[in-house]
Amino acid sequence: MEKKTYRLFKKIFETLKPPPDLTLSQWADKYRRLSSEASAEPGKWRTDKCPYQREIMDAITNINIKKVVVMSAAQVGKTDAMILNPIGYYVHYEPAPIMVIQPTIKLAEGFSKERLSPMIRDTPVLTERINDGSRSSGNTIEQKVFPGGHITMVGANSPVGLRSRPIRILLCDEIDAYPASAGSEGDPLLLASKRQTTFWNKKQIDISTPTIKGMSRIEVEYENSSKGEWNVPCPHCGELQPLKWANVKFDKENLNKIEYICEKCGAIASEVEWKEKFTEGKFVHENAENPVKGFHLNTLGSTMTTWREVVEKFLLANEERKKGNVELMKVWINTEMGETWEEEGEKLEEDDLIKRCQMYNCEVPQGVMYLTAGVDTQDDRFEVEVVGWGVEHESWGIKYSVLYGNLDQEEVWQDLDLFLDQTFTRQDGIKMKIRCTCMDSGGHYTNKVYKFCKQRFNRNIFAIKGGSESTAAYIQKPTKNNREKAYLFTLGVDTGKSLLMGRLKVEEEGPGYCHFPRDPGTGYDKKYFEGLTSEKKVLRYKKGRPYFTWELAKAHKRNEALDCRNYASAAIEITGLPLKKQDEQQQQQKKTVKRRRRRTGGIA
CATH class of the missing domain: 3.40.50.300 (P-loop containing nucleotide triphosphate hydrolases)
Incomplete structure (x- = not known):
């Protein structure tokens, strides 16, 4: 009996005993x-x-x-x-x-x-x-x-x-x-x-x-x-x-050998050698x-x-940054370095862009592949910019015009129609039309803008409005939820402005670089550049939470030039047209044909 009691209590105590x-x-x-x-x-x-x-x-x-x-x-x-x-x-x-x-x-x-x-x-x-x-x-x-x-x-x-x-x-x-x-x-x-x-x-x-x-x-x-x-x-x-990233040593032409330099003794060692010491x-x-x-x-x-994966992501982000697109670099800093991205709050100076102006000696320079336009709608005028696009978003300002008139009357709308329907001549004699236009519909003659755009849908003239979210996607899916049933694109205008400002900071001709003409009659005067650089990114707080937004600098009152360029930039994205070198486009077209043949049993 005593043994049974002992075993019972032993089992109870073992069950109740706290875990080690x-x-x-x-x-x-x-x-x-x-x-x-x-x-x-x-x-x-x-x-x-x-x-x-x-x-x-x-x-x-x-x-x-x-x-x-x-x-x-x-x-x-x-x-x-x-x-x-x-x-x-x-x-x-x-x-x-x-x-x-x-x-x-x-x-x-x-x-x-x-x-x-x-x-x-x-x-x-x-x-x-x-x-x-x-x-x-x-x-x-x-x-x-x-x-x-x-x-x-x-x-x-x-x-x-x-x-x-x-x-x-x-x-x-x-x-x-x-x-x-x-x-x-x-x-x-x-x-x-x-x-x-x-x-x-x-x-x-x-x-x-x-x-x-x-x-x-x-x-x-x-x-x-x-x-x-x-x-x-x-x-x-x-x-x-x-x-630290600064101490990583690599040759971008050969990523098979990536090393790290010790901050203390200066010795160079491989990834394998460093990672063997991670347990310490x-x-x-x-x-x-x-x-x-x-x-x-x-x-x-x-x-x-692996370090190679980190380096490859950096090189890709850096190439995009050179084109004026900093989004991939922002992601790389956040997700690879585990650090915050510091937004640049300063504004561009118009004088820096004016110095960039050059004589085209033609309507459209040779590097332009497509034309788009952005239209800003005001109570007494339209402001319009035509922009040429080349390989990897290299751009050329082609023409900036202000069309004055009473928007209650049809005459100024006809002037706008003629302006957007005109033909431009490239340096090699090729005739070019505007492939896509984004037209502001927010606040000024909204229904008339919808009607104007719907009637010209076959010319890719689209109504747009700005989204209220500062982090919204640049181009959002279009809707037809309006009286005229016209296609309406909502743009993340702050996102677009950030992308544009990044491109304007590109200093070497090539991907992302923005050209401007000095030729007479093109409309690129000091007032245009004041408008293009009229806003700066600032940090604001809403309900105690910080957010970035674009605001007019105190020295400027008009930002139509900035809006027009933003809309013209959105237009090239809406078209989905390829901005690649001709040989790259041909290779892509061949791949597309092959895919079609596979899907259709040999019929291209």
Whole structure:
């Protein structure tokens, strides 16, 4: 009898005994299993494959740390290590109410179905605790229940989800993509953090790839943290240092050999040699005493991608930047370097562009492949610019005209029609017509603009209006939701102006460069260049959130020239015409013919 009682109590005490202390990285190495849907190497988790993840993960489960901030490049395994692993740890080891915030409800649902459910299915200790496949369990896409807690997944755009219930573990993913306000209820991060007030052992993890300097949430969080930077030892001298892009050495003509120069001893070593030392790396914290632990690393320090991939993306972005398109470089800085992009707020000076003017000695220079036009509509006039386009968006200003008249009368509309229907002669004698026109319809004689454009649909004359979002796509899908049922394109005018300003800064003739004529009668006088450079990009705040917008500089009152060039630029994008060298176009045409033959059984 005594032996039976002893065995019974022994079993009870073993069951009630608290689990041994494990850090998050130790838990992951012991229990976590990677799913085939989310990993090229499914199976047992190994923190040593990505050494930089260890300190971050262990900070998350350190009882003395309430908040962890991770500002990093894209390909470092953030979701698995810093969102999914903590979920697994707290479900299995320290049950608690958990909330995962994604930028939108749709992304939250995708995270649940594509990342969380496979982890639950393939990690046995989680399968035992979460009955994810049973409808009777009460589990849904947005919520998983387990003994002692639940996992709730919400979108930052959902005020109801953010204020629904008390939360101890708050996992905030890609916070730079969160809206400024959850509906009308304020900052989503603040709303969610209020759910933690009842817990003494609360934990918040903020994770994101950064975006624009001065507008990035994660940058603000990181700057107010311990500011830990991932450092690795030099293969030669052993000195710890962060990996910086400036020290990467490569020949763009031969990317088979990419090396890194040590900042301490100057020795040059290969990627393989540096990465062999990653297991000896560590985060060096600028403000080590700060209770908020912050971590930063770029893709050079990642084991999940190669330096060659980083360099290839840089070269592509740099080529686009030379053409005046900085968008790819912005993405590269954010996603590869894990740094904010600093927007240039200054404006161009008209005198710099006036100096660029040259004598064409012809209507249309030889490099022009297509003509487009932009029309700005005012109460007493139309202002029109015709622009020529060459290889890779090299452009030539052809003609700028102001057509005065009473827009209530038909005469000025007829003048505009004749202007847009005229023929221009290229230097080699080729006759050219305007291939596409974008005409402003916002605020001045809107219905008459719609009617004018609809009647000239066969000449690709389209009504446009400016979008209100500063980050809207340049060209958006056209609609016919107007009285005249005319095609109407909504333009992201701020996006277009940023693209145009980038091109105007290109200083070497070639891709993206903007030419202007000095020839008499073309309309490119000082007033035109004052209008073209009339606006500057400025930082403004709305409901406490920063955003960039284009505004008139105090010295200027008119911006019609800028709008006309913006509309003419949109017109070439709407046409979809190829802006490539002739031999490249021919190769593309041959490929198109081959594809057609394959689809049609040999008929081109």
